[in-house]
Amino acid sequence: MKLETLIGEPWADYALVDSGGGRKLERYGPHRFIRPEPQAMWQPASLDWVADAEFVPGADDDGGGRWRFDQPVPKGWSLAWHGLNFTATPTPFRHLGFFPDMMPVWAFAQDKLAGREGATALNLFGYTGVGSLAMAQAGAAVTHVDASKKSVESAKGNAALSGISTVRWIIEDAGKFVAREVRRGRRYDAIVLDPPKYGRGPEGEVWHLETDLARLLADVRLLVDENSSFVFLTVYAVRMSALAIGALMRQIFADLPGRVEVGELAVREETRGLLLPTAIWARWVRSD
CATH class of the missing domain: 3.40.50.150 (Vaccinia Virus protein VP39)
Structure with a gap:
């Protein structure tokens, strides 16, 4: 059975900016976030990431953790994709x-x-x-x-x-x-x-x-x-x-x-x- 990769390309309101070392840096509209990413086993393009917030994982394997905010982030802000509008917001998950x-x-x-x-x-x-x-x-x-x-x-x-x-x-x-x-x-x-x-x-x-x-x-x-x-x-x-x-x-x-x-x-x-x-x-x- 042939495997096909469906690729999410960057768009105006979202991009995977960089990844590596078990983390990823993403842009959601005007804000940047760092989140854990176990599959990013390679080295990032840059070691100098700047983000509004980072999700710090807990000690367990069940997805626990918390957000650490380095810059003020609104409770929600609107993003767009192909004429659709929807809200982005940091969640506990x-x-x-x-x-x-x-x-x-x-x-x-x-x-x-x-x-x-x-x-x-x-x-x-x-x-x-x-x-x-x-x-x-x-x-x-x-x-x-x-x-x-x-x-x-x-x-x-x-x-x-x-x-x-x-x-x-x-x-x-x-x-x-x-x-x-x-x-x-x-x-x-x-x-x-x-x-x-x-x-x-x-x-x-x-x-x-x-x-x-x-x-x-x-x-x-x-x-x-x-x-x-x-x-x-x-x-x-x-x-x-x-x-x-x-x-x-x-x-x-x-x-x-x-x-x-x-x-x-x-x-x-x-x-x-x-x-x-x-x-x-x-x-x-x-x-x-």
Whole structure:
């Protein structure tokens, strides 16, 4: 199975400026941040990084830590991508309120949905909604699902900033929602899912990627048919292989016409053009 790398290029409001030594320096609009990055095993282009804030990881392996601010940073500020507006903000989970390396997924979804009259799209684990807004901008009727009320409220705020009012917002465990849609006989033209390694639903539901992904994908398969456009899965658990999730999707979607493609997500460093890998992905795409 051939692996393809989808590359997030720098844009006006975001860039991976430099990376190395287990860290990365990024620009989010007018502000710069340093965050841990275990995959940046090389040496940085410069040893003299200047940033507004740095995330200092905790002693454990569970993502703990805190932000250290060297310059005042607002609680939130607006960024733009291809006519969409959304808010960046430092969060306790070391990221800035959205995932810029998902830009190739947003672009792919828009390309596939553009001009598809009456298209419907589902964004599972939709977080703060940039992917949902990208699909809505392409003309799709989007259903955005996330178990976090706070994330959905942030997504609604981003939709308001972008002038988009056509997204249906659902606060629910993704697995429960998909199972209910299957029982209702619903179908979608496009589905994007970005599940976490571990998570909890609003009613205490527990999600473990390694044990629950196959069941969720089997239900997702029942929400698409031969006339659907694509299903796009991204995974940030580094212990999984792109080949593994590709084989899983190939098995589950074997009865549909089309192809399964797999690979990695990466961000291009602005300074030297190095590619920093961030996630793995697999997608089923209908044959044109």
